[in-house]
Amino acid sequence: MGSFLIDGKAIASRVRGEVGERVKHLADRWRAPHLAVVLVGDNPASATYVSSKDRAAREVGITATTHRLPASASEPEVLGLVRRLGQDGEVDGILVQLPLPAGVDAERVLEAIPPHKDVDGLHPTNVGLLAAGRPALVPCTPAGVVRLLKESGVVLAGARAVVLGRSQLVGKPMAQLLLAENATVTVCHSRTRDEHLEVRRAEVLVSAVGKPELVRGDWIAEGAVVIDVGINRRPSDGKLCGDVCFDEAAQRARLITPVPGGVGPMTIAQLLWNTVQAAERRLETGGRG
Numbered sequence: 001m002g003s004f005l006i007d008g009k010a011i012a013s014r015v016r017g018e019v020g021e022r023v024k025h026l027a028d029r030w031r032a033p034h035l036a037v038v039l040v041g042d043n044p045a046s047a048t049y050v051s052s053k054d055r056a057a058r059e060v061g062i063t064a065t066t067h068r069l070p071a072s073a074s075e076p077e078v079l080g081l082v083r084r085l086g087q088d089g090e091v092d093g094i095l096v097q098l099p100l101p102a103g104v105d106a107e108r109v110l111e112a113i114p115p116h117k118d119v120d121g122l123h124p125t126n127v128g129l130l131a132a133g134r135p136a137l138v139p140c141t142p143a144g145v146v147r148l149l150k151e152s153g154v155v156l157a158g159a160r161a162v163v164l165g166r167s168q169l170v171g172k173p174m175a176q177l178l179l180a181e182n183a184t185v186t187v188c189h190s191r192t193r194d195e196h197l198e199v200r201r202a203e204v205l206v207s208a209v210g211k212p213e214l215v216r217g218d219w220i221a222e223g224a225v226v227i228d229v230g231i232n233r234r235p236s237d238g239k240l241c242g243d244v245c246f247d248e249a250a251q252r253a254r255l256i257t258p259v260p261g262g263v264g265p266m267t268i269a270q271l272l273w274n275t276v277q278a279a280e281r282r283l284e285t286g287g288r289g
Ligand SMILES: NC(=O)c1ccc[n+]([C@@H]2O[C@H](COP(=O)([O-])OP(=O)(O)OC[C@H]3O[C@@H](n4cnc5c(N)ncnc54)[C@H](OP(=O)(O)O)[C@@H]3O)[C@@H](O)[C@H]2O)c1
Pocket: 141, 164, 165, 166, 167, 168, 169, 170, 171, 188, 189, 190, 191, 192, 195, 208, 209, 210, 211, 214, 229, 230, 231, 232, 263, 264, 265, 267
């Protein structure tokens, strides 16, 4: 079976267009949404991510500010900045770029973000709301995956879905979101036995492991939908690749995401979506905090 590519760039561009409309509507009634990004230290990958988020936000009319602290910043300094942004009535969304330098406890910092401004969806309140099946700000990557699946016409209700990985950032919220869509969800992790047999049963496979080409073509069921969240370097040539061996999987899957150009563009689009949603919610509730 030949696969069709799920074009993450095209779908992300559609999402950004919708966000742009909502930003315009908000700006007409109130003001543009404001995303504050906190960057601690000088990790080059983090700096690149932050500047692309900043650029993407500006492109849709969201006000974006980056708040930098040196790698030597203490935990109280980072907490102080996050709390100030939390109390700032002009700020609708706060994103703390991870990882934080050693000595700064990420969990404590994330908990200092008011849940209604937590556009990464990592505050325990949002994690709990998602688990309870209630409206929440949801981590951007898994939310983007659901959007990709829906836009591609994949029926999730009743589908056998397998998620590889159980991180707070991707795997766990992914499983919750698929469950909320009435899929039958299996989660695999580093201790799963006979993982290829679990994957073989998947009608929808989402891999978020971080191991280059772990998933081989013969793991994939004929006609499955394959979403590859992984971003890795292939040891043999140093090129970007996913968790799934694309050439092999494409022989069997019905739909498949490429790496790059699949899930990646959706993550930023969904961050913009979460920011506008947080701002709309603040306007509805009288612009609190
Ligand atoms: N495209 C994007 O926008 C985007 C966004 C975020 C992340 N990513 C990429 O997605 C990947 C995962 O990210 P993450 O933050 O979730 O990583 P992470 O925090 O390192 O978590 C990896 C997860 O994979 C599990 N795992 C390890 N070996 C496994 C195996 N053989 N089979 C199944 N599960 C296994 C681990 O299990 P244990 O819990 O048992 O250790 C863990 O739960 C990375 O490549 C990352 O770069 C991409």
